[in-house]
Amino acid sequence: MMEIGVLGDPRAAQALVDYMATQGIRAQLQPVEDGTAIVVESPQYHRGREEYERFLxxxxxxxxxAASWESGAVPQRGEGARFDYGAPGLQFVQSLITQSGPLTLLLLLLCSGIWLFWNIGFAESIFGVMHFFPSWEQMSLSEGWRLFTPSLIHFSAMHVIFNLLWWWYLGGRIERERGAGTLLVLLLVAGTLPNLAQFALIGPNFGGLSGVVYALVGYCWITGRFDPQSPLALPPAYVGFLLLWLAMGFMGFMNMANYAHLGGLLVGMGQALLDSRTRR
Incomplete structure (x- = not known):
């Protein structure tokens, strides 16, 4: 059996299991430390995972x-006719926490905080402290953080939302399955080397977590190629969408840090290849 996800509310987990049963997916509930895990048989992992994400x-x-009523899981009249998952806000917070780890949440909060202060009047100050070195001559070990900190800056709402959603989805998955150490390596390497590539080929005016996100994509993609049953394996449609997004940047449809994206993808793929050798 393979875990497809964890929900904080066991009643919500039961509703999902009831629905998956109507779709021919056999799922079971297992109590875990941070909620209720939903597990399925290995051949049904990807279908189960897709239904889990649709439920979220x-x-x-x-x-x-409807599925809960059909299975008899909903209380009858007099016992409380509404199947209550709990407050929507609480359910969202529970899902946010249970599908990530400390490092995932820490960076999520950090980038969100920087974005908030950026938009309440501190943009110039933040950019002054965190932007990449203006030139090769001005690079200095005394301000070495500038190699990484552009990854934490975002310039629009779509930019920050897109990156943080993928960071939470992929980073949380990697941290849960491989540990914070693996995720930290991907974050630091993909948040630094691709920035150097972008600077060398285009210039210093860039920012965003996209290079790291593409490293996570590359890591999960190659891991799934070696082990299709791995919880880190991505549905082909997800990989195709993100690769198309990357290609559209190079074709000029969007103004993006294309070389940081490509560099991040290669970093993640390389790390996955190294990890696959150590796990054989």
């Missing part, structure tokens, strides 16, 4: 209520 996107959809 719309946990109050009528399909889950």
């Amino acid at each position: 996107a719309e946990p109050y959809h009528r399909r889950y209520m």
Whole structure:
């Protein structure tokens, strides 16, 4: 059996299991330290994971209520007719926490905090402290943090939301499966070397966590190629979308740090290759 996810509320987990049963997916609940885990048989992992992610996107959809009524999981009249998952905000927070780890959450909060201060009048100060070195001649070990800190700066709402959602989704998955150490290596290497590549080929005016996100994509993609049953394996549609996004940047459809993205992807792929050898 393979875990497809963890929910903080066991009633919500039961609703999802009831629905998956109507789709021919056999799932079971297992109590874990941070909530209730949903597990499925290995051949059904990817279908189960897709249903789990769809549930996270719309946990109050009528399909889950209907499935629970059909299975008899919903209390009858007099016992409380509404199947209550708990407050929507609480359910969101529980999912946010259970599907990540300390490092994932720490960076999520850090980038969100920087974005908040950026938009309440501190943009110039933040950029002055965190932007990349203006030139090769001005590089100095005394300000070595500038190699990494551009990865924490975001310039628009779409920019920060896109990056942090993928960081939470992929980074949380890697941290849960491989530990904070693996995720930290990916963060530091992919948050530094691709920045150097972007600077060398284009210039110093860039920022964002996208290079790190593409490292996570590369890591999960190659891990899945070696072990299709791995919880880190990504559905082909996800990989295809992100590679198309990368290609669109190089074709000029969007103004992005293309070489940081490509560099991050290569870093993640390389780390996955190294890890696959050590795990054989």
